Amino acid sequence: MFNTALIPILFTAVVVLLGLLIAMRPEFTAARGGKIFAFVALCILPVVSVWAGFNAQIERSTSTQFCLSCHVMDKFGQSLYVDDKSYIPAAHFQNNLVPRDHACFTCHTDYTMFGDYSAKWRGVHHVIVQYFGTIPKPEDIKLYTPYNNRECLHCHAGSRSYEEASPHHKTPDLLSRAASNQLSCMSSDCHEFVHDVGDLGSATFWKPTAGGN
Amino acid sequence: MPSVIYRNIRWSGRLIVAGLIVQMLSLLWTHPLAFVCFLLIGCPLVGAGILFFLYSLVTHESARSPTS
Numbered sequence: 001m002f003n004t005a006l007i008p009i010l011f012t013a014v015v016v017l018l019g020l021l022i023a024m025r026p027e028f029t030a031a032r033g034g035k036i037f038a039f040v041a042l043c044i045l046p047v048v049s050v051w052a053g054f055n056a057q058i059e060r061s062t063s064t065q066f067c068l069s070c071h072v073m074d075k076f077g078q079s080l081y082v083d084d085k086s087y088i089p090a091a092h093f094q095n096n097l098v099p100r101d102h103a104c105f106t107c108h109t110d111y112t113m114f115g116d117y118s119a120k121w122r123g124v125h126h127v128i129v130q131y132f133g134t135i136p137k138p139e140d141i142k143l144y145t146p147y148n149n150r151e152c153l154h155c156h157a158g159s160r161s162y163e164e165a166s167p168h169h170k171t172p173d174l175l176s177r178a179a180s181n182q183l184s185c186m187s188s189d190c191h192e193f194v195h196d197v198g199d200l201g202s203a204t205f206w207k208p209t210a211g212g213n
Numbered sequence: 214m215p216s217v218i219y220r221n222i223r224w225s226g227r228l229i230v231a232g233l234i235v236q237m238l239s240l241l242w243t244h245p246l247a248f249v250c251f252l253l254i255g256c257p258l259v260g261a262g263i264l265f266f267l268y269s270l271v272t273h274e275s276a277r278s279p280t281s
Binding site: 005008009012013015016019020022023024026027029038042043046047049050053054056057060061063065066069070120123124126127130131 | 218219220222223225226227229230232233234236237239240241243244245246247248249251252255256259262263266267
């Protein structure tokens, strides 16, 4: 089947050829048709191409493969395979509660109007630290701000399993406090085991069968 | 005068082509560095090429027009 990810690449290749044609034969622009052609080839098509490329880059940067391509993220990738359902990322990943191809992004984007772009901007900051800063140990990596319940509730709010779970009724106002972000979902005695990459040495890991990823 | 505009068009074409080639290569590689190359090298080259092209059009027209 045709890979749709190739479309922006092929489109860019066509624009490159048109741009080369103008660059090698600028005399084309002497005629009226040539002027219009040059304007399309050197102004309109490159803008469209950059826009298509930007969207393709954003889409690609949401993949799990992309996030784990930095060595410092290896342990975070391993933590998705911990054989312990109390590890929230592992439970979500292994049970397909998040798409495995976009596992990191699904939980670490902000579900706001420009959340995807702010997540990618944080990613650019990560790259700057990777190449120009001091790379922290995986166990020392922390979120910039405390994890917002909004990201959990984007999927869980309103679901029966979330609303009726007995631990969520330990206190009458627990759900409302979680909704208003006064009580973190990752508080102690709640869903406190997240990636915990410092403890992976003693963990056992799930091995997906051939049908899994 | 035409040789100046042709030279400018040639240079803007080169800049745009160079930026688009960077963009194409970055799309072939799934890595954060590819994203940064696209953003910090490809986009500025294409932008510079387009702006230079428009600038050369404007200056050429104004140089040709006796009223401007």
